[in-house]
Amino acid sequence: MMKTWGDGMSIKIYLDNDQFIAGTTLKDFGSPEQNNMALHVCEDPLSIIENRQKLAAALNCGIQDFVCANQTHSANVHQVTVDDKGRGAQSTEDAIVDTDALYTFEPNTLLCTFTADCVPVIFYNEASGLTGVIHSGWQGTVKEIAQKVFHRILEEHKCDPKDIQVLLGPALSQEKFEVDADVYDKFAALGYADDYMYFKEETNKYHIDNQLTVKKQCELEGIPTANITIDRTCTFKSEEGFSYRQDKKTGRHLSFILRKGN
Numbered sequence: 001m002m003k004t005w006g007d008g009m010s011i012k013i014y015l016d017n018d019q020f021i022a023g024t025t026l027k028d029f030g031s032p033e034q035n036n037m038a039l040h041v042c043e044d045p046l047s048i049i050e051n052r053q054k055l056a057a058a059l060n061c062g063i064q065d066f067v068c069a070n071q072t073h074s075a076n077v078h079q080v081t082v083d084d085k086g087r088g089a090q091s092t093e094d095a096i097v098d099t100d101a102l103y104t105f106e107p108n109t110l111l112c113t114f115t116a117d118c119v120p121v122i123f124y125n126e127a128s129g130l131t132g133v134i135h136s137g138w139q140g141t142v143k144e145i146a147q148k149v150f151h152r153i154l155e156e157h158k159c160d161p162k163d164i165q166v167l168l169g170p171a172l173s174q175e176k177f178e179v180d181a182d183v184y185d186k187f188a189a190l191g192y193a194d195d196y197m198y199f200k201e202e203t204n205k206y207h208i209d210n211q212l213t214v215k216k217q218c219e220l221e222g223i224p225t226a227n228i229t230i231d232r233t234c235t236f237k238s239e240e241g242f243s244y245r246q247d248k249k250t251g252r253h254l255s256f257i258l259r260k261g262n
Contacts, residue, residue, distance in 0.1 A: 066110045067084050109258065121133065127163045128159055
């Protein structure tokens, strides 16, 4: 569902109940830097902080409840603790280092991931209070970051995969994600992505569905298909989407989840 707040900020909310709130921010031409949420790609950091403060107010939390990572297209995951709250919220210098996935069991902690074509993965478990986010660009997908994150959580925290719910946010569509043979070969090597790729003879390019590949990775870790929801909005084609492939110099969506606490 969509919620547009009184200050003009647009946010797509996927989940809002007594326990969790989760969603993604959208490009908004009425906001500073079109509602860019990323400090690592901006013209004025103060504008980004202003956008994040508006988001915090809309979500009834504070900017010091945000936790952000310096994303590097890695397969690294970090378990967020109370001591991490506020990291990366107002500066990249204190963000979680070299990490593309965050998860926590702490309440009142807004986990953040930044994308502009890559697949944002939001997940939660009502039984355990688990929340998490993953940044899975094509490089993260061929490194199987989603599988590695869920494997770690299932092993270390004994969560039942049938209790985990997954939301895949807006990303580059298969139509617009065209690649050469080198990237195709990496996906083909996974052994389960063939159904999510096709070759277009006119352009001599391969087209890959990164979202469905990530979905398959979740399923391979035991998460039921019925527990996975996909927002098929294409960041390239949507006016509300930030797309690196389309614009090169572009802002970022912030996909988030927070478990509400007392």
